[in-house]
Amino acid sequence: MSPRPVKLAALALLLLLPMVAGAAPKQLVLLFTGDNGGEVAPCG
């Protein structure tokens, strides 16, 4: 294989890598509060 196709194959692989990485699940954390009812201290 001449150097040019090798370079192109490597470039294609590099371009594909983010797509492969994108397929993995992403983890997010949602934090919720609610019904605080005017509390400003744990005992208040």
Add this chain to the structure above:
Amino acid sequence: MIEKERKQGAPVLVLDAGNALFKSRDSAAAPDARARAELILSQMDAQGTAAMAVGTRDLGLGVDFLQAQTRKAKLKLLSANLVDAQEKRLFPASMVTKLQGVSVGVVGVSPETPKPVPVGIPAKGAPQELVRGLPGDALVAAEVRRLRTESKVDIVVVLAAVPYDEALRLADQVEGVDFVVQSHDGRPPGYAQKQGQATVIPPGDRGRQLAKLVLQVAGKGRFEDAAEQDRMRQSLRLLDDNLARAKKRLASSQDAGEKRALEQSVASLEARQASLRETLAGGATGGGRTHLLSYIQLGSDVPADPAVQKRVERVEPPGSAAH
């Protein structure tokens, strides 16, 4: 505590389901009510709360107060159905934020009122401010559709500052919602409840805990409860063991009656095994999206921030009746 979560690495979105500011609908006239509400709003903003739904117990000092307090804040107050006397919407219906490439749409909804209701503290000689909660389901549905089609969000969270039965109805009937986080009745922490295509989340109450929902997001589709999947995997392991034992006994049995009984048991266990495997595979391939709910308790073991503590003590001095 929120900072600690942020340092774990995964992107964090903080949201409030509403009813944050006053003890009751009529408690805003108390001498310390305004200072409390101001402190809560500014702290929520400082802690990076992205949005809050406007609930009945947030309207004690009126709409102007809320708008003035959040004008320069990053915290967004949301309500798809709260309108003034001319039926003009008072707050944005939704907001969109992006976390690690995942787009999250957040919609707020307030309680429905059959007619306009007075809010705020009446001033002498001035008419009292009136607001109305329009029927929420249709307005939330329209906003969710818009978020899905125009904003192309990946996840929709509804902050529902409405009674529990209204939140369940909304989760059941509005398409395209992933999570409904409900406040209004001061319900204690609970479990993630499947309702229609959505999951209803209790956020806890009175600032005593943070509800933590860890999402694994891959592809599209409905979120499955990771805790339920764990329980199913455990059941499957138990079933595999029982099936292996039954098959071993069947192979060594010489009695025709016992053989028949064992064959029936093996067939029944295999049917159950196939069904569980199918359910688990469906959960894994139907989008690869899971959620796992837990609570972080905020007790006296969580150290107070000295600067915040000072502000709290100005509103609620140590040894005061509220302590």
